[in-house]
Amino acid sequence: MVSRAERDEYEEQSAYEIRTRELISESLDNMTHHLTTSMGEVVEVLSQISEAMSELSDRLMSIDNPEEFFEEMGITK
Numbered sequence: 001m002v003s004r005a006e007r008d009e010y011e012e013q014s015a016y017e018i019r020t021r022e023l024i025s026e027s028l029d030n031m032t033h034h035l036t037t038s039m040g041e042v043v044e045v046l047s048q049i050s051e052a053m054s055e056l057s058d059r060l061m062s063i064d065n066p067e068e069f070f071e072e073m074g075i076t077k
Helices: 004-061 066-072
Strands: none
């Protein structure tokens, strides 16, 4: 037969384990949210970089005299 003290201890331990699982679950949810938000921001920045590189590529391709352009920019061989 289980004593009242043993049953109380078991119930207390069970409540502690349940609360621990809840806290772990909440923490994982928060981390997932932050990672998702951060990844969205990273994707946005990468998209902006890609767009800027495309614009730069278009501008460089439209240069009639590349050597003169680079000299004007202070870039020499």
